Amino acid sequence: MKNIKRHTSPPATGIRQMDAGETKALCQETLTKFKNARQRRLKIRRLKYICEAKIHVASGDRREERNKRVESGSKDREIHESMEISLSLTTSSSREKEDRSSLAEKYEEMNGGDLEELPYGSVSVIGSRKEMEDAVSIEMGFVVKERVKCDFFAVYDGHGGSQVAKACRERLYQLVAEEVERHGKSGSEVDWAGMMEGCYGKMDRELADNAALRTVGSTALVAVVGKEEVVVANCGDCRAVMGRGGEAFALSNDHKPDRPDELMRIEAAGGRVINWNGQRVLGVLATSRSIG
Secondary structure (H helix, E strand, C coil): CCCCCCCCCCCHHHHHHHHHHHHHHHHHHHHHHHHHHHHHHHHHHHHHCCEEEEEECCCCHHHHHCCCECCCCCCCCECCCCCCCCCCCCCCCHHHHHHHHHHHHHHHHHHCCCHHHCCEEEEEECCCCCCCCEEEEEEEEEEEECCEEEEEEEEEEEECCCHHHHHHHHHHHHHHHHHHHHHHHHCCCCCHHHHHHHHHHHHHHHHHCCHHHCCCEECEEEEEECCCCEEEEEECCCCCEEEECCEEEECCCCCCCCCHHHHHHHHHCCCCEEECCCEEECCCECCCCCEC
16 A cells, blocks of 8 residues: 655644744845835935036136135035125115115126126026926126126026926027117117016917917016116016125015915906915915916
């Protein structure tokens, strides 16, 4: 008679002991995998915070005498600049006229008589978004007004995509330059408020014809800087700030849905403001005005 191998089930106590051991090992393995996955996610999040910075430093004898050190071929770049900049809007009082004249003297002293030597820079942080939707425009000497070169600085905070912000970066300064030159040829004084409003409207109409951009928009904060004046135009919730005497002064007002005047304007146009993680137009946009 052949020997037949019989497979018998282990005792109940054995099953419980085996399950307990496997469960303990499985828990340890799962905990290790969870920790490793969390560390990888944190690394990915840190990588997403990409910072794009641009800086222009003027060259010249006076600049070279300042604390400036650039290590070529090294990853670290250090630039030490001590600079005091104050900007003033055009006014008619004698006190502020004296301030403007002293301001011009400071500029000339800092830069050897050449206003084009002033440094400027920009920083853009993408944060946790997949795409950088913001844009910065810097156009030095983009137009000449009364034989004085003016500089153009702008920040465009896009939403729904980057197309409108990029279009404003490439086009809006050209519209402003065309209007300033047109006023210069006619000999009339520039009405900055009306001119900026017209340029913003023209920029918005150019983008309105593109059906692909109906859900895309951007704020637009512009500063035109001349020798003795600064003109600021704003559409949206970006803010221009001037530092003077160690204090910060706002040069623009934010367009937010929670402002009483903006709320009335939105409702009069048939829109609604809904509190969805803050006051938002139709529960989506946190700014009450934009281009696009």
